[in-house]
Amino acid sequence: xxxxxxIDWMESAPRWIVVFLGMYLSVHLLSLYLxxxxxxxxxxxxxxxxxxxxxxxxxxGAGLWLCxxxxxxxxxxxxxxxxxxxxALAAAVQIAPGALGALLGTVSLLNGVAWTxxxxxxxxxxxxxxxxxxxxxxxxxxxxxxxxxxxxVLRKFGYLAKPCAADRAVFGIFCLFTLCRFCEAGAASLAGxxxxxxxxxxxxxxxxxxxxxxxxMLLRRAVARMGNGLIARGWMALVYAVxxxxxxxxxxxxxxxxxxxxPLAMFGALxxxxxxxxxxLVPAYLVAAQRHAMNPAASRPEDLATGVPALAx
Amino acid sequence: MxxxxxxxIAYCDAETGxxxxxxxxxxxxDCEECQERxxxxxxxxxxxxxxxxxxxxxxxxxLDAVLSAIAAWREGRDGGAASKLTSRxxxxxxxxxxxxxxxxxxxxxxxxxxxLGETNRMLEVFLGPEAGEAVRDDCLRGLPWARPARETxx
Numbered sequence: 001x002x003x004x005x006x007i008d009w010m011e012s013a014p015r016w017i018v019v020f021l022g023m024y025l026s027v028h029l030l031s032l033y034l035x036x037x038x039x040x041x042x043x044x045x046x047x048x049x050x051x052x053x054x055x056x057x058x059x060x061g062a063g064l065w066l067c068x069x070x071x072x073x074x075x076x077x078x079x080x081x082x083x084x085x086x087x088a089l090a091a092a093v094q095i096a097p098g099a100l101g102a103l104l105g106t107v108s109l110l111n112g113v114a115w116t117x118x119x120x121x122x123x124x125x126x127x128x129x130x131x132x133x134x135x136x137x138x139x140x141x142x143x144x145x146x147x148x149x150x151x152x153v154l155r156k157f158g159y160l161a162k163p164c165a166a167d168r169a170v171f172g173i174f175c176l177f178t179l180c181r182f183c184e185a186g187a188a189s190l191a192g193x194x195x196x197x198x199x200x201x202x203x204x205x206x207x208x209x210x211x212x213x214x215x216x217m218l219l220r221r222a223v224a225r226m227g228n229g230l231i232a233r234g235w236m237a238l239v240y241a242v243x244x245x246x247x248x249x250x251x252x253x254x255x256x257x258x259x260x261x262x263p264l265a266m267f268g269a270l271x272x273x274x275x276x277x278x279x280x281l282v283p284a285y286l287v288a289a290q291r292h293a294m295n296p297a298a299s300r301p302e303d304l305a306t307g308v309p310a311l312a313x
Numbered sequence: 314m315x316x317x318x319x320x321x322i323a324y325c326d327a328e329t330g331x332x333x334x335x336x337x338x339x340x341x342x343d344c345e346e347c348q349e350r351x352x353x354x355x356x357x358x359x360x361x362x363x364x365x366x367x368x369x370x371x372x373x374x375x376l377d378a379v380l381s382a383i384a385a386w387r388e389g390r391d392g393g394a395a396s397k398l399t400s401r402x403x404x405x406x407x408x409x410x411x412x413x414x415x416x417x418x419x420x421x422x423x424x425x426x427x428x429l430g431e432t433n434r435m436l437e438v439f440l441g442p443e444a445g446e447a448v449r450d451d452c453l454r455g456l457p458w459a460r461p462a463r464e465t466x467x
Contacts, residue, residue: 073441080438153438158417227411231439286440289409293436293444293451 011291013066013284014233017059021277024055028270032263056276057095063280064091070283073290079153086146087282093142094279096134132201140208140245147215147238151222159222167217174213174246178206181253202249209246216242230292234285241278248272315347316340318354318407325354361396394456395425401452402432409440409448429453 009016067088074081154160163171185195185203220239226232251268258264316324316337323329324337341347402425406415418431429449436445 070441073443075442078438078442157435157438225413225417227407227413227415229406229408229410229414231409232411232414289440290444292408293440293448 010069011288011295013062014281014288017062017277017280017284021059021274024273025270028266032266035263056273059273059276059280060091060094063276063283064088064095066280066283066287067091070286070290079156080150083146083149083153084283086142086149090139090142090146091279091283093134093139094276096131129197129201132198136201137205137208140205140212143242144208144211144215147212147219147242150235151215151218154219154222159225160218161221161225163214163217163221167221170243171210171213171217175210177246177250177253178210181206202252206249209242209249212242213246230285230289234282234289237278237281237285241275241282244271244275244278248275315344318350318412321347321351322354325351325358398425398452398456399423399428402428405448405452406432406435409436 067084071081071084071088074084151160181203185199189195216239219235223232223235223239226235248268248271251264251271255264255268320329320333320337324334327334329337341351403415406418414435418428418435420427429452432452433445433449436448440448
């Protein structure tokens with residue numbers, strides 16, 4: 001691949017992510033529609049949990065790679081460097097549920113350890129638990145720290161604003177959901193029903209997700225004051241990613257309460273995939289902006305530059 | 314959705330097609346913000362065209378008058394470069410951040426150097442130093458502005 005082709009590819013990274021996500025969602029929504037119209041579970045290759053895990057891990061891998069590309073362009077001391085370090089770490093641990101959970105935590109052809117006979121059910125369960133912990137509370141904590149650092153930089157530039165009523169409402173709804181989850185877990189515990197490790201991990205991530213929601217609302221307001229440029233779009237993708245993560249959490253919680261769990265489970269997985277794509281879009285937009293800046297040929301129309309009155313903007 | 318500045322300028326110059334022109338006209342009839350933007354574009358264009366000509370010299374003027382006319386012409390030429398640089402910087406800010414970011418930076422009587430400094434500071438922080446520098450170099454290309462960005466931004 002020539003350098004120009006590489007730059008062109010990098011510049012169109014956000015478009016590629018959106019196109020892949022669109023194709024993936026279309027196929028799965030079609031299978032969901034067929035399931036709904038025929039009333040029978042419609043199975044097509046690649047709609048299993050493993051495929052969700054692998055596709056999610058692939059998106060996280062792309063996000064990690066793009067984060068590293070961005071990170072290399074911010075030298076030590078740059079105000080946004082800590083943000084990109086934390087986002088790269090979050091992307092790295094996001095790979096864990098897909099790679100460890102779907103590949104090493106299940107008996108499949110892709111699980112090399114299963115071939116050796118070392119992968120006992122206990123070992124696979126531990127792998128699944130570790131994957132859930134890394135992809136849950138740990139990743140959310142890294143994201144919360146990254147967003148906090150980002151909000152500090154935005155405050156220096158005067159972009160930070162108080163959240164509006166709608167932002168507060170969204171945050172309040174999620175806080176209520178968290179409270180309900182804790183109450184439910186408490187009631188179950190009092191009734192003597194054991195709480196699984198997966199549920200504990202999920203509960204541990206919820207308060208962090210509340211903090212993330214608050215930060216996302218503040219970031220949304222800050223980005224709205226910035227505009228709709230390439231950099232602003234990248235940060236807006238982070239806001240959507242956090243909102244989708246919360247929505248995915250709510251759907252996962254709703255699955256056992258719903259009689260027909262298959263479509264809801266698939267819907268939840270699609271939300272998680274969309275969230276993974278949104279996380280990957282954050283560095284993708286910045287890489288696109290950087291490549292656009294480094295390769296300005298034909299990006300600035302000369303006639304516009306000479307003809308635009310200063311006050312017109 | 315508001316039309317972009319470039320579209321409004323093209324509309325102002327009657328360079329948009331019939332369809333797009335119609336769409337912009339319909340939008341303008343409802344949007345006060347865009348009406349205001351169009352008024353400003355027209356006002357600036359008139360200002361620019363009024364001040365574009367070189368100063369006329371009356372026959373019989375002495376050397377001082379000639380020199381001051383040359384100085385005025387030079388000043389006018391530099392003013393053109395400053396306006397060009399400002400619009401380039403604003404175009405870059407719009408591309409990477411958005412129009413509200415420009416409005417937040419804008420102050421009455423803001424000079425091109427100040428625009429350069431502010432734009433450079435924002436791009437260096439949010440886009441990275443190397444890419445920010447590339448944008449600055451692109452904006453300064455072909456203009457009589459040799460000062461490095463760091464010097465102007467501090």
